[in-house]
Amino acid sequence: MYTLKHMETLDRMPFEAQQAVFLKLFEVADLERMTHEERLVYDESLKNFRDYNNIIASAERISREEGREEGIAVGIKKGIQKGLLKGIKKGREEGIQKGIQKGLIEGTRQMAIKLKGEGFPLDLIHRLTGLSPEEIDRL
Numbered sequence: 255m256y257t258l259k260h261m262e263t264l265d266r267m268p269f270e271a272q273q274a275v276f277l278k279l280f281e282v283a284d285l286e287r288m289t290h291e292e293r294l295v296y297d298e299s300l301k302n303f304r305d306y307n308n309i310i311a312s313a314e315r316i317s318r319e320e321g322r323e324e325g326i327a328v329g330i331k332k333g334i335q336k337g338l339l340k341g342i343k344k345g346r347e348e349g350i351q352k353g354i355q356k357g358l359i360e361g362t363r364q365m366a367i368k369l370k371g372e373g374f375p376l377d378l379i380h381r382l383t384g385l386s387p388e389e390i391d392r393l
Contacts, residue, residue: 367393
């Protein structure tokens with residue numbers, strides 16, 4: 255009805271649009287000429303077609319969502335692995351630094367013990383090792 259009412263605008267429409275309008279008009283006319291049984295078959299076929307398209311669209315959406323979730327899980331796993339490796343490396347570096355510091359302190363104490371055992375004066379041991387006189391006394 256719309257097409258018949260607005261027929262004067264059809265000459266201003268692009269050819270593709272004109273063709274689409276007339277194809278739709280013929281489709282509607284064909285549907286009206288169908289018998290009841292043909293119309294049932296047609297409607298069932300149309301329903302199956304739409305169901306199929308919806309199933310495909312849903313499957314694609316679910317696949318994208320699962321892919322995103324799987325991607326997030328893989329990303330988290332890789333992030334944890336990187337973090338652990340980085341943490342281990344940093345821990346080693348800190349451990350080495352602490353070990354060096356403890357070694358220097360222990361070496362200084364051993365030197366102070368030897369100097370004290372040789373009878374060196376406390377003020378000289380203090381100047382050479384940097385240990386406090388109280389700490390030297392405890393050795």
